[in-house]
Structures are given as structure tokens and as C-alpha cells.
Amino acid sequence: MEEYIVFMRLDLITKDAQPSPEQMQVYMKQYQDWVGGIAALNKFAGGKGLSTEGKVVTYGDVVTDGPFVELKESIAGFIIIKAESLEEATELASACPILKGPGNSVEVRKISQVHPN
């Protein structure tokens, strides 16, 4: 069993694309139900949601506000899952409820060990 990271990308800048608090609640429930389904298979290994607050540092010490200056697809969070193959990981990731929104995406990457545990 290998570990895969699933990055969730959403539009966090366009004002109209932002959910109302009520919608947000519904989305969070759907999100937890999706993660719960992966956890029920004993394939959930961790995850974090990310705040929209952030900075970007680029070449030449240029610091800009927000992690998503020109991108409509900012990383909103990630989870780490256990899977036998990239195909299985992708299949689990493809049920992510953010994919119901046009323009949103998930990126599945196999984790390779470069840091000591």
C-alpha cells in the first residue's frame, strides 16, 4: 500500500464563485462524507484544509499577498490516502465533491519519501 496526496483546487478569488455560509455547510458535509467513505475503507492517512490567507514568495524576493494571485485554481486543501496503485487513488479522488463545480480539479500524486520520518 502506497500513500498518495490529493490536492484539491478551487476558485478562491472570484467573488461570485464563493459559497454562502449555508452552502458552505452543505459542501462541508459532502466533503466529510467523501472523506468518511475513504476512512471507512481504512485508506485515510491524514489531511488539512487551508485558510485563504497566505503569501507567495517568488524569485528576486518578491512577496505578494495570497497564494493565488493570478490563478483561479488555488489549493484549498489536501488529504493523504492509502492505495494499491495510482489508478485506485485516482478512483477514490474522483468522488471528491468539489468536482461537481466547473473549473475545479483534484490532483493525485504519489508520495515519495525524501524526508526522514
Next chain:
Amino acid sequence: MHSAELIPHLFRTEYRKIVSVLCRRFGFQKIEVTEDIASDTFLTAVQSWGIEGTPPNPAGWLYQVAKNKAKNHLHRHAILEEKILPEIKSEMHSDENEIDLSPQNISDSQLQMMFAVCHPAVSTESQIGLALRILCGFGIEEIADAFQTNKDTINKRLLRAKEKLRAKKIAIELPATTEIEARLEPVLTTIYLLFNEGYYSISKNKNLRKELCLEAMRLCTMLIENEPTNKPQVNALLSLMCFHASRFDARMNEQDELVIYEEQDTALWNVDLISKGGYFLQRSASGNTLSRYHLEAGIAYWHTQKADSAEKWKGILQNYDLLLQIRYSPVAALNRTYALSKVYGNETAIREAERLGLTENHFYYLLLGELYKEIDPKQALENLEKAFALAKTETETQAIRKKIATISHLH
């Protein structure tokens, strides 16, 4: 209360206090001596109360007798003590013969004993055994009954556990504030296992089972009454146990058979315990801790609402979603899938259930049988047959047979 009923009752509540206080005073090295003194005290009570009648303050009487016996012991072993005294003298209080049985010292000693017994050096099974013996005053036979094993096994297990605690020189003290969170973990696990032992045990002795549950709740209450251990997860655990215990009388019929949730008479649910559960659940909602006990208490709360509602099942599903992220277990995975069927329908639940692949588990096939019941009775029956083949107890096979009969009858 007549002394014949009073003494077993007092044994349950006072034995641990005497053992804890004496053990704290003499150290773990002398745990057997303290247990002997405590048992001896009750023996004296049986003999003397039978003739002279129950004293006005029975607990106080027990403390006095225990104190005297402890002093005699110290006196008798004076020579022996002298040899080892230099070593332990520094740890002793000013008056070496003073045995402090004040309420404060009793409560402190019990708490410290709880942490000593649930020390990570001891295996979980032994922790529960020791907790039952030392903290709950259970007889070896009762412990053997609760574990469905014999007295020999239990005696050996307890002996090994005590040896371990002595060898590791485990001190009878409260952990430092910085360690409390981590050390609480096994204490709470032991309390919860103790509770489950009573709640789900296959032992036929209903009174014993109820007593186990009440003892677990008593120990948890002690942690709540002590400020440094009054943590959110401790309140959540007590809340959870209150909610479960509220159904204790409803889930057993006169013949001591299990009554399933759907068929329980809600009039037998204990409303006091339900509201107590609600109170501690509220108190558990402080700080940032979200423990398994919070989530399990949340699920248990929803089960105190008998009527089905969309809100109820959504709530249960969310709690299972989070619980599985903290702590996977096949039972939680199966229960989550059942909740999923209530929220998203059976088709969705069947799809997710079939991926669980818990093919060794009869509850897995029971769940599939339940989910297929309406959609595909033939599939339902096939799954129930598999569940039947894997079921472990008579009660389970009976229940499955009943389900099979109902479905075959309908179609």
C-alpha cells in the same frame, strides 16, 4: 440496609479506598499486604456486625479497623521494616504510623491508583483486571466471569501485572500537568473497556454487568471531580456512558435476552441518564479537543432520539465520518454505511458497503442483507445465509434466522 446486603455494597465502594490509601502509604511493593488488610477488614465486619449489629457509621468503622490492622502490621514487621526502613523512610510522612483516611486523601489516593494501574507498562487486559480488582473491589470469580475465563487465569494475570508494576517501580502519584493528556489516554481506555465489558459482555449475570457499567461511570466521575483531570474528553466519555446506560433496562428482557434497539420500549429508557449525558456532552464542548469520545457521544446522543429524522441520520453519519478519520474500526465502518443508507439511500450504501470487503465479519453480511432487503430479496437472503454461517453466538444465529424467515415469508 441489613448488614448482609450492606457489606457487599460497602465492599464495592470502600475496598478500593482502603487499598488505595494503604498502597499509597506503603508503596506498590506491598500491594498484596494492603489487599490482605482490606479483605481482612471486611471479614472482621462480617463477623462483628452479625453479632453486634451494624455500627452507626459503617464506613468510618471500616476505616478505623483497617487503620488498626495496618498499624499492627507495621508493628509486627518492625524488625523487617528496620532493615528496609532507611530506604523508604524519606518517603514516609512525619508520623510513620499515621494512616490518613480523610476524604481528601482517599480521593487523591484513588486517583493516583487509577493512573498507576493504567500505566502503559501493563498490558491493556491486565489493566482492566487490576482496575476491576483494586479500583472496583471485584472478586476474582466475578472478574473471571466478566472475562469468561477461569479464576486461575485471572489470578496469574493479576500477579504478573503487579510484578510488572513493582519491577518498573511505578510510583503512586498523579502525573505531572504536562503529562496528564497522554497518561489520561490509557485511563480512559480502561474505563471505557470496563463499561463495554458490562454493556456488551456475554456473561449471563445481569447484575454483575450493570455493576461494571456503574463502576466505570464512577471512576470517570472521579476524574471529572478532580480539576487537573477534568478535561473535555473525560466529560465526553462520561456523556457517552450515560447515554448508553440510559438503555440498560430496555435492552434486556425478563429472560435476560437482548432486545434490539428498534424493538425497545422507550418508556424503559432512563431519562435522568439521558439528561445527564446531555449535560456532560455540553461540558465536553470546550477547548479544541475532538476525541473519539466526543464523536461517539454525539452518535449516542442521536440514538436517544427514537424517531427517525433526516437530521438524526445526517448527524450520525457526520460523526462516523469524523470518527473513522481519527480511529478506523470495522464496526464503525459498517455502522457508517448503515447511516449512509439512511441519508443517501440503499443503492449508494450498497455500492460503498461492497467495497468494504469485510468478508470475515458476519455483521458485514447482515448489513448487506438489510440493505438488499427491499431492492433484491434474493441477494438479501444470500447475504443473510453467509452471516448465519459466520455468526458466533446463539443469540446472533437466532436473530439472523428470524430475519431470514421474515424475508422468505414476504416473497
